[in-house]
Amino acid sequence: MSHLINFVRIPALAVRQHLLPLRPLHLLEEDCLRLRVWPNDIDLNLHLNNARYLSWMDYGRTHLLARTRLLEHLVRERWTPLVGAVWMTYRRSLPFMARFTLTSRLVCWDEKWFYLEQTFEGGEGLAAVGWIKAVLRNPKGNLDPQKVLERIEPGIVSPPIPEAIAIWNELTREKLESRE
Template sequence: MTRALHLALATLRPRRPVPGQHVLDPSVTRLRVRPGDLDLYRHVNNGVYLQMMDVARSNFLADLGATQLLAARGWYPVVAASTMTYRRSLTLGQRFEITTRVLGWDPRVVFLEQVFTRGGEHVARGWVAGRFLSRDGGRVPAPDVVAVLEHAPATSPELPAEVAAWAAAVDVAHR
């Protein structure tokens, strides 16, 4: 199965919500490297990491019980910006985890960190600035999205300095 199909299944048939899951709690997605994930050098292609992160973000929303809440409002997530750093390769058959967590939000976007680990070793890390859109064509303010989630704090935690600097550099931070 391709990662695009994997994402479709994770989105259209989400896993069950985790009772008591908080928007600031980490969500873990466990995966295995498949033949279609590899490039000619026999390690996971850099673009496939982004597809795997899509699956993990869908699982994160499912863990929160947010999938149906968002769909009922006609809201859906999109990536406004992302960046990756790689430390180690993933190769065929290896099992690994992606831990997704919200770092904070501003009036426009939600900032997430997604960390790939294999056997406790750091493999890669991505930062994602996610925006929510409405089926009627409008943008949904990030605080409005957070507000519909159960166990959500009223205000965002302060972003780590390096994430705030990245957000400003790629022009996704609220002005």
Template sequence: MNLYFRLFWLFIWRIKHCNNIGFLDTSTIKFRALPSDCDVNFHLTNSRYAAFMDLARTYMMAEMGLLKKFIKLKWMPIVNASEFTYIRDIKPLERFWIESKIVGWDEKYFYLEQRFMTKRGLHAIAHVRGVFIHKRKQVPLDELLTTVGFDEEQPILPPEMQQWIEFLKVKKEQNI
């Protein structure tokens, strides 16, 4: 239930007062780990990381000035794959922030990195692969880039992202 409140707060307040960032810039949003976000081990439960990442990606689109445009176009973001590396736990009532950025794309997907941070340092890194869907069809990446006004050189995906993409291809091939 508290994530609904956070989503409501995001749309009503935070988006109206967010920064303006470029398409490849890093977005940062702050949260506090409430007791209801934590599990019996007294730390942020694993399932909350993905939920907070959804909110952070929504906020990132708002900071880029794209959220209203995508809603108007009826483009829906869809996560195709994600992977998490947990480094240290986030304690109850601890303030943390999520740094989100687009690290690149290929012919079909775009790729993001999201980092969970506190004053104590890095807590988790997650990679996300996604697409935008409109009327049950994928929005072509060239159309997406034109719509967002991105006409710079495409960034080179980091080596760890390239390895993850290869791993996802192998998983798919072995399970068809």
């Protein structure tokens, strides 16, 4: 049922953003969505299915793009957002019908990648956290994150890349290079 998010909720968000824009956020602010685990979200254990976490994260990132005013540039310029890697950690279950909050934020960027953090908080606390490495592309190739973000906020500077993300990048690089 992830098609409900991909083919209904995300396009509806883009249309809504065009007609009645969401309250804007600064590029480094958190965006919080209050959601619920519905019947189409659960697995045989009657909790949020691990694949649905990723689907909700897609929606959360799109919502963040809308709130930070990047979505209008994506649509107008026909940029394609692509996920390069996801690192998920699950801490506790989100059971059927549970309310939860999905928080999304841009952590930092480098010459190629945007790094985002997305957390799921339920009634008992942190349920899961995901880190995403994403790129924006146009027909000519990857876009420089700094130039993209300066369209929204001239002079913005990336926060330092956290050590955990640097280690993640190195582990990924080692694995990819060992397969070439």
